Amino acid sequence: MGRIQQAGKNIIFGYVSNFVILLMNFIQRTVFIMVLGRTLLGVNSIYTNVLNVLSLAELGIGTALNYSLYKPVANRDTEKIKSYMRFYKKAYLSIAVVITVVGIAISPFLKYILKNPGNYSIRDLTVYYFIFLFNTVITYFVAYKYSLTNAEQKNYIQTNVTTITKIITVLVQIIVLLVTRNFLFYLLAQSFVELAQKIFVSIYLNRMYPYLRDKNVQKLSEEETKVVATKTKALMLHKIGDVARLQTDTIIISSFVNVDTSGVVANYTYILTYVGNFVNIIFSSVISGFGNLVATESREKQYQVFKVYRFFACWLFGFGAVGFWHLLTPLIGGLWLDESWVIGSAVVTLITIDFYFKGGRSVLENFKIAAGLFEQDRYLPLIQGGLNLVLSIVLVQRIGVAGVYVGTLVSGLLANLIRPVIIYRVCFDRKAWGYFADSIRYLAVILGIAVINVPIRHLVMKETNLLTFGVMVIIISLIYNCVFFLVFHKTEEFAYLWDVAARKIPVLRKWERK
Numbered sequence: 001m002g003r004i005q006q007a008g009k010n011i012i013f014g015y016v017s018n019f020v021i022l023l024m025n026f027i028q029r030t031v032f033i034m035v036l037g038r039t040l041l042g043v044n045s046i047y048t049n050v051l052n053v054l055s056l057a058e059l060g061i062g063t064a065l066n067y068s069l070y071k072p073v074a075n076r077d078t079e080k081i082k083s084y085m086r087f088y089k090k091a092y093l094s095i096a097v098v099i100t101v102v103g104i105a106i107s108p109f110l111k112y113i114l115k116n117p118g119n120y121s122i123r124d125l126t127v128y129y130f131i132f133l134f135n136t137v138i139t140y141f142v143a144y145k146y147s148l149t150n151a152e153q154k155n156y157i158q159t160n161v162t163t164i165t166k167i168i169t170v171l172v173q174i175i176v177l178l179v180t181r182n183f184l185f186y187l188l189a190q191s192f193v194e195l196a197q198k199i200f201v202s203i204y205l206n207r208m209y210p211y212l213r214d215k216n217v218q219k220l221s222e223e224e225t226k227v228v229a230t231k232t233k234a235l236m237l238h239k240i241g242d243v244a245r246l247q248t249d250t251i252i253i254s255s256f257v258n259v260d261t262s263g264v265v266a267n268y269t270y271i272l273t274y275v276g277n278f279v280n281i282i283f284s285s286v287i288s289g290f291g292n293l294v295a296t297e298s299r300e301k302q303y304q305v306f307k308v309y310r311f312f313a314c315w316l317f318g319f320g321a322v323g324f325w326h327l328l329t330p331l332i333g334g335l336w337l338d339e340s341w342v343i344g345s346a347v348v349t350l351i352t353i354d355f356y357f358k359g360g361r362s363v364l365e366n367f368k369i370a371a372g373l374f375e376q377d378r379y380l381p382l383i384q385g386g387l388n389l390v391l392s393i394v395l396v397q398r399i400g401v402a403g404v405y406v407g408t409l410v411s412g413l414l415a416n417l418i419r420p421v422i423i424y425r426v427c428f429d430r431k432a433w434g435y436f437a438d439s440i441r442y443l444a445v446i447l448g449i450a451v452i453n454v455p456i457r458h459l460v461m462k463e464t465n466l467l468t469f470g471v472m473v474i475i476i477s478l479i480y481n482c483v484f485f486l487v488f489h490k491t492e493e494f495a496y497l498w499d500v501a502a503r504k505i506p507v508l509r510k511w512e513r514k
Contacts, residue, residue, distance in 0.1 A: 012156075016163070017159045017160065017162060017163040018274070018277045018278055019278075020163050020166070020167065021162070021163060021166050021274070022274045022275070022277075024166055024167055024170040025166075025170070025270070025274060027170065027174065028170045028173060028174060029041075029267075029270065030336070031174050031177055031178070032044075032177065032186075033337070035177050035178070035181050036177070036181070036183055036186075038260050038263040038264060038341075039117060039118040039120065039259055039260055039263065040120075040183050040263075041263035041266065042254065042258075042259035042260055042261070042262040042263030042264075042266065043114065043117065043120070043125065043128065043259060043263075044263075045250050045262055045263060045266035046113065046114065046250055046251060046254050046259065046262055047128065047129055047132040048132070048250075049247050049248070049249075049250045049251050050106075050113070050129075050132075050251065051103075051132050051133065051135075051136045052243065052247040053243050053247050053248070053251075054099050054102060054103055054106075054133075054136065068084055068224070068227065069081065069084055069147060069148065072084065073148070078211055079218060081148065081211075082211055082212070082214060082217045082218070083217060083218050083219065083220050083224075084220065085144065085145075085147075085148060085212055086217045087219075087220055087225070088144040088147060089144050091144075092140045092141070092143060092144045093140070093141070095140050096137050096138075096140040096141060099133075099136065099137055099140070100133070100137050103133040103136075103137075104133075107126055107129060107130070110122065110125060110126060110129055112255065113251055113254055113255045114254060114259055115254055115255055115256070115257070115258045115259060116258040116259055116260070117259050118259070118260075124184075127184065128183065128184065128187060131184075131187040131188065131191055132187070134191060135190060135191055135194055138194065138195060138198050139194075139198070141198060141202070142198045142201050142202050142205075145201070145202070145205040145209075145212070146158045146205075148205075148209060148212075149205070149208075161197065161201055165193065165194070165197045168193050169189070169190055169193045169194070172189045172190075172192075172193055173186050173189050173190060176189045243385070245381070245384045245385045245388040245389075245408065245411050245412065246408075248388070248389065248392070249265075249269075249392070249404050249405070249408060250262045250265070250266065250269075252392050252393060252396055252404050253265060253396070253401060253404055256393070256396045256397060257396070257400065257401060261401065264341055264343060265343060265347070265401060267332055267337070267341060268328060268332065268343060268347075268348070268351060269351065271324075271328065271331070271332070272324060272328075272351060272352075272355055275320065275324075276317075276320060276355060276359075279313070279316045279317055279320060279359065280362060299427065299428055299429060302427060302428065303427075303428045303430070304492075304496070306363075306367055306423075306427075306428070307438075307492070307493055308493045308496045308497060309363055309367070310360075310363045310435075310438075310493075311438075311442075311488070311491070311493035311494070311497075312493075312497060313359050313360065313362070313363045314359070314360065314438075314439075314442040314446075315442075315484055315488075316359070317355065317356050317358075317359025317360070318356060318359075318442065318445075318446035318449075318480075318484075319477075319480050319481070319484075320355060320356075320359075321352045321353070321355050321356035321359075321446065321450075322446060322449055322450045322453065322476060322480055323473070323476050323477075323480075324348075324352045324355060325348065325349065325352040325450060326450075326453055326454075326457050326472065326476060327469065327472060327473065327476070328348055328352070329342055329343075329345070329348055330461060330464045330469060330472075331469070333464075334464030334465075334469070335464065335465075335466065335469060343401065344401070344402065346402045347401050347402050347405055350402060350405035350406060350408075350409055351405055351408075353409060354405065354408055354409045354412055356446070357409070357412055357413060357416050358412060360416055360439070361412065361415050361416060361419070364415065364416075364419040364420060364423060365419075367423060367427070368419065368422075368423060371423075371426075371427050376422045376426060377415075377418060377419060377422055380414065380415060380418055380419070381415075383414065384411040384412065384414050384415065385411070387407070387410065387411040387414070388407045388408055388410075388411035388412075389407070390407070391403070391406060391407030391410060391411070392404045392406075392407030392408065393407075395407060416439075420432040420435040420436070445483065445484065445487050445488075448483075449479060449480050449483050449484075452479060453475070453476055453479060456472075456475055456479075457472060460472050460475065
């Protein structure tokens with residue numbers, strides 16, 4: 001099966017999975033808020049971020065090894081695959097031990113990041129934390145096996161397992177919540193399902209790849225180990241910086257504002273994340289295909305595909321950003337919850353702008369991973385992480401929650417400016433001026449569409465209800481996509497996308513692009 005077919009299969013399963021997970025999470029979150037309230041919602045969000053910070057122990061070795069697997073998988077070199085997988089297994093078991101030790105060590109400091117936790121004692125909050133820690137640690141006993149399926153461009157296997165597990169987990173947790181109204185039992189229910197899933201996945205993948213159980217496995221050569229180590233060291237810097245920039249917002253809000261506010265903000269980031277995943281599925285599903293492309297095609301071909309990939313990302317992430325900017329607050333404060341769950345318009349603007357630029361960064365990051373470019377910008381994430389922490393901590397004390405997202409936005413933009421230069425120079429042997437010229441064109445069109453919709457929204461949504469919300473969704477969709485089509489339909493990037501779509505949708509073959 002070719003790259004496009006495998007990517008298509010991954011995308012289809014990814015969309016089904018994301019829709020199901022989004023729906024289940026929405027139901028789960030609504031019941032959670034009704035039963036347990038915003039303080040425990042904030043605790044839930046904070047612990048999730050704390051454990052994401054602890055995952056720093058992984059230090060990028062998974063990404064480095066996934067990259068190393070592309071070639072032996074393409075060559076069907078079973079012995080080499082076995083060697084890498086054995087190395088990967090040992091590394092991840094060590095990581096699990098490190099996370100356990102560090103996680104236990106920081107538990108006495110939880111009281112400093114949980115400001116005003118209401119009536120919940122530190123003892124109870126610590127028990128909750130250890131359950132989160134357990135759920136995180138057990139993932140490392142199976143995660144390394146997914147690297148092989150992903151290297152074979154069979155991402156849908158992990159997607160399907162995640163979807164089924166999520167359905168079972170949410171159903172069990174909702175029942176437990178409604179019956180017991182107890183956060184502890186809610187967390188224990190998740191642990192039980194997650195543990196059962198890990199056991200099943202381990203057995204399933206062992207049967208799928210029986211050679212993984214072979215005792216006779218050659219060690220990686222000193223040169224191969226050195227390559228992995230070099231890329232891991234570079235990725236370690238990326239990991240540290242990314243954690244400092246991406247996983248600390250909720251912790252800073254909880255520490256300097258309060259736990260409840262972190263819960264309120266979490267609803268906005270929750271919707272941005274899960275709806276944004278519909279777009280990310282497309283781009284994450286082709287990473288392994290890009291790895292194959294980089295290994296087998298010319299630089300010119302890589303450049304052409306990258307431009308199409310980037311154009312499509314700007315189109316979709318821009319569409320999401322415009323929609324979120326106009327509709328996030330009416331959705332949360334009007335349709336789903338009430339006005340007490342609304343955050344200021346400045347914060348909404350900042351997080352939606354960051355959403356768009358994050359989409360651009362995902363394109364660069366995915367191509368960079370596929371091409372194995374880990375060393376060239378290894379210090380950039382450290383600079384970003386440090387800048388984010390300094391700006392966020394200083395500004396949150398002066399302008400509140402908005403200050404946290406100023407730090408996130410400003411630090412993120414560094415990658416939007418620096419990584420294109422590296423990729424164009426190393427991968428395409430070109431200057432990046434064309435990239436930035438396209439960036440300005442795309443951004444100008446998206447901002448223009450966002451402004452055009454302001455008076456329309458005020459006219460249509462004088463009152464927020466399902467009808468006016470639905471009408472506004474349709475209006476934004478029509479205006480955005482029609483304008484984008486009119487402006488860019490004569491470009492090479494659009495022509496490529498049209499041809500791909502025409503091969504899948506026969507009726508489009510009858511239409512000629514003007």
